[in-house]
Amino acid sequence: MNPDRTPPSADDELTLLRREAEELGMPGQITRESVGLPPVTAEEILARLKSRPEEPTPAPVIASLPSRRRIVVRVVGIAAVITGVIGVLINPWHQGSAEADTPPVLDYEFASARNIAYAPGEDAAITLMDLARTARNQPSVPQDGPHQLVVTDNWFVALDESRDAQLIPKQRETWLRSDGSRQVREVSGSPLAPDGRGLRADRESSPSGASVETYPPEGLDAQFISKLATNTGIVRTALLDLGECEDRNVGPVRASCLYQEIVSLYGQYVVPPDTAAAFWRVLAAEPALRSLGAVKDRAGREGIGISFIPTDAPQFRRVLIISPQTGQLLGTEDILIKSDPNVDLKTPAIYGFTAILSAQYTRDRGPID
Amino acid sequence: MGEDEFTALFQEMSGRLFSFAARRLSPQVADDTVSQTFETVWDKRAECPSDPDARIGWVFTIGRYKILQESDRLRRKHHDNRFTEDFPVNPPLEPDFADAVTESVAGHWVYWQLTALERELFDVAFMRDVTREQASAMLDISVGTFNTRVSRLRSRIRDLQATTDYDDLNMGGSAS
Numbered sequence: 001m002n003p004d005r006t007p008p009s010a011d012d013e014l015t016l017l018r019r020e021a022e023e024l025g026m027p028g029q030i031t032r033e034s035v036g037l038p039p040v041t042a043e044e045i046l047a048r049l050k051s052r053p054e055e056p057t058p059a060p061v062i063a064s065l066p067s068r069r070r071i072v073v074r075v076v077g078i079a080a081v082i083t084g085v086i087g088v089l090i091n092p093w094h095q096g097s098a099e100a101d102t103p104p105v106l107d108y109e110f111a112s113a114r115n116i117a118y119a120p121g122e123d124a125a126i127t128l129m130d131l132a133r134t135a136r137n138q139p140s141v142p143q144d145g146p147h148q149l150v151v152t153d154n155w156f157v158a159l160d161e162s163r164d165a166q167l168i169p170k171q172r173e174t175w176l177r178s179d180g181s182r183q184v185r186e187v188s189g190s191p192l193a194p195d196g197r198g199l200r201a202d203r204e205s206s207p208s209g210a211s212v213e214t215y216p217p218e219g220l221d222a223q224f225i226s227k228l229a230t231n232t233g234i235v236r237t238a239l240l241d242l243g244e245c246e247d248r249n250v251g252p253v254r255a256s257c258l259y260q261e262i263v264s265l266y267g268q269y270v271v272p273p274d275t276a277a278a279f280w281r282v283l284a285a286e287p288a289l290r291s292l293g294a295v296k297d298r299a300g301r302e303g304i305g306i307s308f309i310p311t312d313a314p315q316f317r318r319v320l321i322i323s324p325q326t327g328q329l330l331g332t333e334d335i336l337i338k339s340d341p342n343v344d345l346k347t348p349a350i351y352g353f354t355a356i357l358s359a360q361y362t363r364d365r366g367p368i369d
Numbered sequence: 370m371g372e373d374e375f376t377a378l379f380q381e382m383s384g385r386l387f388s389f390a391a392r393r394l395s396p397q398v399a400d401d402t403v404s405q406t407f408e409t410v411w412d413k414r415a416e417c418p419s420d421p422d423a424r425i426g427w428v429f430t431i432g433r434y435k436i437l438q439e440s441d442r443l444r445r446k447h448h449d450n451r452f453t454e455d456f457p458v459n460p461p462l463e464p465d466f467a468d469a470v471t472e473s474v475a476g477h478w479v480y481w482q483l484t485a486l487e488r489e490l491f492d493v494a495f496m497r498d499v500t501r502e503q504a505s506a507m508l509d510i511s512v513g514t515f516n517t518r519v520s521r522l523r524s525r526i527r528d529l530q531a532t533t534d535y536d537d538l539n540m541g542g543s544a545s
Contacts, residue, residue, distance in 0.1 A: 013519045025473025029388040035396040042379035045407050233477045
């Protein structure tokens with residue numbers, strides 16, 4: 001960069017920084033025109049100032065932080081939104097609390113139930129880049145039909161005043177039809193084994209006791225994921241736009257947004273390998289994410305745990321489990337790592353999990369045409 | 370400060386401030402923040418420094434404070450309402466990538482690996498036609514400190530550049 005090997009002067013340092021940044025293609029100045037905003041002049045500002053009836057005194061911004069209780073409710077809300085599970089009973093803070101058994105915390109390479117609350121794990125960037133490489137080397141998903149079918153097993157803390165939670169997952173099949181309408185069939189699965197595993201990828205074609213709901217094509221683009229670019233920066237922007245994430249700076253808030261949007265997309269779409277690769281490259285730039293290493297998921301599949309602790313709900317640790325064989329998301333875990341007076345759970349406790357059992361294109365429109 | 374001086378200051382600083390804000394907020398909010406900044410500048414015009422560089426620093430400091438306030442407010446709002454109906458009605462505007470053809474994925478990747486403080490320094494140092502003295506005033510640090518930090522920033526960017534996996538970053542090319 002500096003061929004004469006003489007330390008550059010201060011002026012040179014600034015000049016060199018600018019030149020090198022430009023050569024590297026670092027982000028330059030954003031203009032109003034480039035983002036579609038009309039020009040504003042000083043005269044307009046002055047005219048507005050003069051038209052003010054009085055000089056207003058800016059009021060201090062006082063926004064109360066959400067209470068612990070509200071945080072818990074919202075975290076549960078996040079889980080419900082992510083998977084679409086509606087009938088979860090969570091109101092332990094009403095008239096006393098209930099005690100529940102929860103599935104065991106999975107054993108990760110760098111964390112176990114004993115230290116999941118504080119285990120630092122490892123920097124996730126390299127692991128995520130490896131997973132991205134694995135994903136992008138996978139063959140395309142066979143286009144066996146115009147509709148998408150995603151099968152998940154979900155379990156959430158289900159507490160009420162009268163009974164303990166049961167370790168019975170809900171299996172959920174979501175048909176996303178080509179016109180954007182959805183049909184969802186949900187059925188209680190088999191109880192989990194004592195080690196917290198035992199989910200089965202196979203399922204009955206017409207399970208008894210299933211509930212079926214149909215959602216009209218309102219605002220859901222069935223082709224969204226297939227139209228999503230694979231360029232890392234563009235995918236990041238698309239995810240942040242999708243999540244209406246205002247904070248675009250690197251940090252836990254942005255990481256949380258990206259995490260939620262990726263998980264949400266996986267709950268509804270068949271994610272192409274190239275897109276999965278882009279997701280992991282996007283997350284690789286988030287220092288808040290930590291690798292918990294190898295793990296066997298609830299269905300007994302080999303996975304890699306990628307975790308973070310959200311700043312707005314630090315009593316939880318969230319984990320993505322990604323397949324090292326395919327680079328695809330296998331599932332998510334929400335772990336309560338700090339005691340909450342409103343929830344009589346001995347920490348650490350699994351607060352909810354989702355295991356993605358299959359995702360494929362199909363000609364089948366769902367159980368009810 | 371009279372209206373002419375205000376206009377000159379607006380012409381010199383509003384674009385820079387908008388760019389700085391738009392890196393931290395949505396374009397619309399950045400736009401509002403710039404307007405609010407200059408409203409405050411006018412309201413506090415009696416306190417405006419006479420030295421040209423200090424004046425630029427003074428305006429930028431007001432802007433940074435507004436951006437910080439707005440970021441904080443949006444962060445709280447985001448946490449409170451992320452999963453309720455309180456979403457903005459209008460989708461955020463997307464930057465026109467055609468205007469930024471000289472930017473690269475690798476450049477963006479390196480930029481986002483910088484810490485918040487480093488990005489702040491970079492954004493100011495990389496502004497068009499800003500002198501060292503003006504940049505120092507905008508960051509409220511001495512010129513000597515600015516020089517030292519720029520030197521460190523160069524090293525940091527070089528280190529990040531050396532670890533960039535271009536094959537991975539460029540995988541997928543452009544939007545499909």
